[in-house]
Amino acid sequence: MDNATVWIVIAGLALGSFGLRFVFIGLIGDRALPDWLQRHLRYTAVAVLPGLVAPMVMWPSATEGSPDPARLVAAIATIAVSYFTKNVLFAMATGAATLFIALSVLS
């Protein structure tokens, strides 16, 4: 990736993120958001992040896109632990440990 592209992305994200944070506190004041919009905004993170991660898990770039049992097992362990414990850091540690064990056992 070239330097200019990276800087453009950083600038775009910086301005856009500030805009999203400022729009109501700074400009609109305390008028409430319409219900339908709030209802959609509630699901944005959960609508983007799983979809972003799914292809990385199914077809990892490290194995040139062929499914990898070690990475699949690690992914399942991570989501299971994070769902049941709600503890993000513990889930990350479990996922990483599972990956290293699975990589050394399965390959």
Add this chain to the structure above:
Amino acid sequence: MATTSIKSSFWKGFRAGLPFIFVIAPFAVLFGIVATEAGLNVAQTLVFSVAVIAGASQFTAVHLLTENTPTVIVIVSALAVNLRMAMYSASLAPYFGGEPLWKRALSAYLIVDQSYALTIVECEEHPKNSSRQNMAFFFGTVLPIVPIWYSCTLFGAWGGQAIPESFAIDFALPITFLAMVGPMLRTAPHMIAAFVSVAGSLLLVNVPYSLGLLVAALFAMSAGAWSEQWLAKRGDVDG
């Protein structure tokens, strides 16, 4: 009297924010590592964290950059992850309303998941507090969090170059995201949205320019909103 209550609000916020150091620091280090591994230089990585202060969105942008996604799609996708900030802004607005514009602008820049979550609880529990007290509490929560976000990004960026290839760092990103998603699956509509997101992005993976992700995300948002409304209606009928 007024000054002491402002000060005590600030320090109350500071104490509330302290435990989050242990959550923020590892994420920031990891962002530094992942970003430099992806090819960003140390300056870019640091400016990224200072200018954006939003982990999930930053990770998204870095991942899409490595996939040679067109610039506009990188920005739109990463901003989509950040749309919840508009919701936070709307929910804090009534509590910060009386403050001067420059203070509101500064507080807007500093809205992150943790500062929002702590402050909204404080404001709702103490409805008689002034907007100055509310904002003092908010700035207090930010003090232990945001400087750690900056500095640990820098440590990660410096240290990242020292990590050997065999460490499977490629999978740090999926593991991070999966770990963040678990606690978000609070209700059935959240799970439905996540499922539609996964199914959609896998089916649309060959759509060029990573547009498949955005399309899947739109469907997933609608699925979440629609199923929430459907469940609420059914609840009304039942109850």
